[in-house]
Amino acid sequence: MEHSMTPIGLFMQAGLVGKAVIIVLLVMSIWCWVLILEGWVGLIRLRSAVRRLHNGGRNHISPLLLPIIEAGETARRIQVPMETAGEKRQRIGEAMRRAAQVLLGRLDRGLPSLAVISSVAPFIGLFGTVWGIMTSFASIADANDTSLAVVAPGIAEALAATAIGLAAAIPASMGYNRLSSAIGRVAQSLDHVIEDQAVALMVRSAPVHELHREREPHNGHVAAQ
Numbered sequence: 001m002e003h004s005m006t007p008i009g010l011f012m013q014a015g016l017v018g019k020a021v022i023i024v025l026l027v028m029s030i031w032c033w034v035l036i037l038e039g040w041v042g043l044i045r046l047r048s049a050v051r052r053l054h055n056g057g058r059n060h061i062s063p064l065l066l067p068i069i070e071a072g073e074t075a076r077r078i079q080v081p082m083e084t085a086g087e088k089r090q091r092i093g094e095a096m097r098r099a100a101q102v103l104l105g106r107l108d109r110g111l112p113s114l115a116v117i118s119s120v121a122p123f124i125g126l127f128g129t130v131w132g133i134m135t136s137f138a139s140i141a142d143a144n145d146t147s148l149a150v151v152a153p154g155i156a157e158a159l160a161a162t163a164i165g166l167a168a169a170i171p172a173s174m175g176y177n178r179l180s181s182a183i184g185r186v187a188q189s190l191d192h193v194i195e196d197q198a199v200a201l202m203v204r205s206a207p208v209h210e211l212h213r214e215r216e217p218h219n220g221h222v223a224a225q
Contacts, residue, residue: 014157015135021128021161025121029168032117035110036175042107043179047186054193064103069197071099076201085202093198100190108183111176118173125165132158 011022049062061069075095080088136154 011160014132014160017131018128018135018157018161021124021131022164025124025128025161025164025168028117028121028124029164029171032114032168032172032175035114036171036179039107039110039175039179039183043182043186046103046107047189050186050189050193054189054196068096068099068103068194072096072194072197072201089198089202092201093194096194096198097191100187100194104183104187104190108180111180111183114172114176114179118169118176121165121169121172123165125161125163125169128161128165129158132156132161 011019014022045062045064049064052060052062053065072092072095075092076088078091080091083091132154134154135157136151139154140151
């Protein structure tokens with residue numbers, strides 16, 4: 001019994017239900033950290049790419065942002081009759097934002113899982129706690145003895161389930177909050193860059209005086225009618 005209070009000892013002494021609870025919580029804890037690390041790595045890469053594009057212009061386009069730029073280029077080449085410069089810039093910006101949403105969607109795809117882990121893990125741990133206490137009472141009834149040696153394994157199993165549940169839920173909750181706020185900030189920065197790139201695409205595709213034209217062809221067409 002000397003090694004019974006170690007994590008491995010507690011796991012080996014736990015019953016089938018206790019082992020299942022501990023395994024589920026350990027998997028959730030590991031998966032939580034995988035999602036957090038994956039999210040932060042992707043966030044750092046995107047933040048760096050946005051900063052380089054903002055500071056260096058089109059000569060510093062990261063492959064990560066190429067789909068956004070290509071979406072703007074495709075929209076720029078489409079000719080819409082009676083479209084003003086402002087409408088075309090808005091259309092280019094919308095096409096680039098749709099591509100950006102796909103990129104941001106890949107970045108925050110781990111957030112729902114983190115939210116589930118942060119809300120579910122404490123209850124799974126609580127279930128393990130209750131089951132461990134029930135095991136202790138069953139041991140007392142079987143042995144007709146209330147000594148610590150009889151109740152300790154069940155109580156230890158209960159406390160271990162509680163601890164592992166919190167170890168999974170707390171990082172998941174903190175990771176969700178930090179990642180979601182950081183993704184929101186980088187999304188705002190990306191939106192500003194998209195505005196700048198939409199203007200740059202307009203400059204490449206039209207003379208300068210056309211960039212300030214407001215529905216003049218349409219008005220002229222109506223006047224002619």
